[in-house]
Amino acid sequence: MSKVIITQIKSTNSSNKNHIATIKALGLHRIGQAVEHEATPAIMGMVRRVAHLVRCEEA
Numbered sequence: 001m002s003k004v005i006i007t008q009i010k011s012t013n014s015s016n017k018n019h020i021a022t023i024k025a026l027g028l029h030r031i032g033q034a035v036e037h038e039a040t041p042a043i044m045g046m047v048r049r050v051a052h053l054v055r056c057e058e059a
Contacts, residue, residue, distance in 0.1 A: 003059035004043070007034040010053045022050050 008028040012020045026046055027035045036059055037043045047056045 001038045001040060003036055004039045004047070005034050005036050005057050005059050006047060007055045007057075008032065008053060009055050012053065015053070019050050019053065022046050023053060026050075026054070028054070 006026055006028070008023065008031050011031060012023055015023075026037070026043075039058075047054060
């Protein structure tokens with residue numbers, strides 16, 4: 001599996017509670033923070049769910 005770097009680019013203020021939970025499940029806490037994950041279908045599904053809040057790029 002390849003790796004992806006996920007960076008939070010927008011605030012979760014006034015976001016749906018499910019989106020906030022997804023951001024936390026990805027391991028993000030603040031704007032500008034980046035985490036690296038395996039590109040599994042579960043992770044990519046979470047990224048698609050909050051695509052308006054994060055940036056995703058190949059590692």
